[in-house]
Amino acid sequence: MPKSSSSRVPSYRRHKPTGQAVVTINGQDIYLGKWNKAASKAEYDRLIAEFLANGRRLHSEIESSVVEVINAYRKFAERYYRKNGEVTREYGCIKEALKIVRELYGRTNANDFGPLALKAVRQRMIDNGWSRGYVNKSIGRIRRCFKWAVENELVRPDMYHGLMAVSGLRKGRSEAREPDPVQPVDDATVQATLPHLTPIVADMIRLQRITGCRPQDVCNLRPCDVDMSSDVWLYRPDTHKTEHHGRERIIPIGPKGQDILRSYLLRDKESYCFRPIDSEKKRRAAQHANRQTPLSCGNKPGSNRKKMPKRTAGEKYITESYRRAIHRACDSAFPVAEPLCRRDGESVKQFQERLTEKQLAELDQWQSDHRWSPNRLRHSAGTEIRKRYGLEAAQVILGHASADVTQVYAERDLTKAVEIMREVG
Numbered sequence: 001m002p003k004s005s006s007s008r009v010p011s012y013r014r015h016k017p018t019g020q021a022v023v024t025i026n027g028q029d030i031y032l033g034k035w036n037k038a039a040s041k042a043e044y045d046r047l048i049a050e051f052l053a054n055g056r057r058l059h060s061e062i063e064s065s066v067v068e069v070i071n072a073y074r075k076f077a078e079r080y081y082r083k084n085g086e087v088t089r090e091y092g093c094i095k096e097a098l099k100i101v102r103e104l105y106g107r108t109n110a111n112d113f114g115p116l117a118l119k120a121v122r123q124r125m126i127d128n129g130w131s132r133g134y135v136n137k138s139i140g141r142i143r144r145c146f147k148w149a150v151e152n153e154l155v156r157p158d159m160y161h162g163l164m165a166v167s168g169l170r171k172g173r174s175e176a177r178e179p180d181p182v183q184p185v186d187d188a189t190v191q192a193t194l195p196h197l198t199p200i201v202a203d204m205i206r207l208q209r210i211t212g213c214r215p216q217d218v219c220n221l222r223p224c225d226v227d228m229s230s231d232v233w234l235y236r237p238d239t240h241k242t243e244h245h246g247r248e249r250i251i252p253i254g255p256k257g258q259d260i261l262r263s264y265l266l267r268d269k270e271s272y273c274f275r276p277i278d279s280e281k282k283r284r285a286a287q288h289a290n291r292q293t294p295l296s297c298g299n300k301p302g303s304n305r306k307k308m309p310k311r312t313a314g315e316k317y318i319t320e321s322y323r324r325a326i327h328r329a330c331d332s333a334f335p336v337a338e339p340l341c342r343r344d345g346e347s348v349k350q351f352q353e354r355l356t357e358k359q360l361a362e363l364d365q366w367q368s369d370h371r372w373s374p375n376r377l378r379h380s381a382g383t384e385i386r387k388r389y390g391l392e393a394a395q396v397i398l399g400h401a402s403a404d405v406t407q408v409y410a411e412r413d414l415t416k417a418v419e420i421m422r423e424v425g
Contacts, residue, residue, distance in 0.1 A: 132176035184380035212381030254425030
């Protein structure tokens with residue numbers, strides 16, 4: 001099967017009228033020197049290497065539009081921002097930031113996108129209600145896009161320096177919304193929520209509260225990642241937030257955490273300890289145990305399941321499903337009063353259509369006040385450890401040490417972490 005024109009490499013040819021070597025790139029004939037000589041072949045190799053490295057474009061084609069630069073960078077970012085074969089959240093944040101650039105300046109010449117244009121994009125983000133910190137991070141992502149464009153000679157080299165002149169928003173000196181800081185969740189609130197959760201998610205919460213690990217860490221926990229050779233177990237996540245910095249994450253698990261985790265380790269070493277499929281089995285078993293209709297009547301277990309359900313219980317929790325489970329439990333533990341609650345048999349769409357805008361705002365405020373997310377458990381653990389053992393100990397347990405610490409310092413920190421968890425965890 002012949003190769004498509006987009007995958008062919010332009011060939012080295014002889015131009016008979018002049019006796020020179022020639023190559024045609026993007027419809028343009030480029031003369032290389034005397035045909036079949038080392039100098040013309042070297043020039044051909046250089047042009048082809050730059051042509052392929054530049055995404056099959058000539059360096060002379062520098063008059064790119066903003067939307068062309070964005071599209072080229074998104075293709076690069078989709079390949080670059082990956083972990084374990086999957087695109088990371090950073091790629092989604094990049095797309096969200098560049099979407100505003102495309103809406104405002106998509107057809108503009110990329111070389112004309114300067115500091116004033118970037119400030120206009122920033123103002124649109126503020127008008128959209130983005131928080132100050134997220135605006136600053138998004139502006140940084142836009143700068144990275146044009147830095148990459150400079151590297152690949154899609155824009156002028158001085159463009160990136162102009163964008164760097166735009167300073168970040170300062171607290172109290174801009175119109176951007178200041179988000180509420182993430183606060184620890186009260187233990188009494190957690191205890192009130194636990195009865196409304198499945199036993200597996202409840203154990204995930206208890207373990208995270210004790211160890212102070214990230215939600216991602218408790219979701220990814222497997223028996224093969226836990227070293228049980230000493231009295232304090234050491235959990236080394238296979239993947240974690242800061243692994244791209246070359247850092248190792250070690251989470252000590254003391255006696256209390258071991259009691260929670262022990263029954264989940266009796267499985268295949270490579271499988272995840274906390275699995276939605278196990279929660280679903282327990283939920284169905286509880287429903288069957290509470291069944292009032294005789295088995296000879298009505299549906300039998302497994303007889304009324306959809307052949308191709310839209311969603312099925314998986315082999316591991318992700319941070320989003322973990323958080324949603326907690327939010328649903330919060331809604332049950334702290335129910336909202338009428339008329340802001342859903343009625344029996346009422347769909348979500350019907351419920352939203354029934355409420356006025358003022359009532360929807362009141363419901364959002366109620367949920368904001370009474371729901372809590374798993375990352376607040378980490379703050380609770382850090383606050384307690386800092387209060388009892390100091391700031392340095394909290395940094396060690398939470399894994400917040402700077403990236404340039406020496407190996408000796410890391411070993412000293414791990415010893416301190418093990419001692420703390422032997423007592424509190």
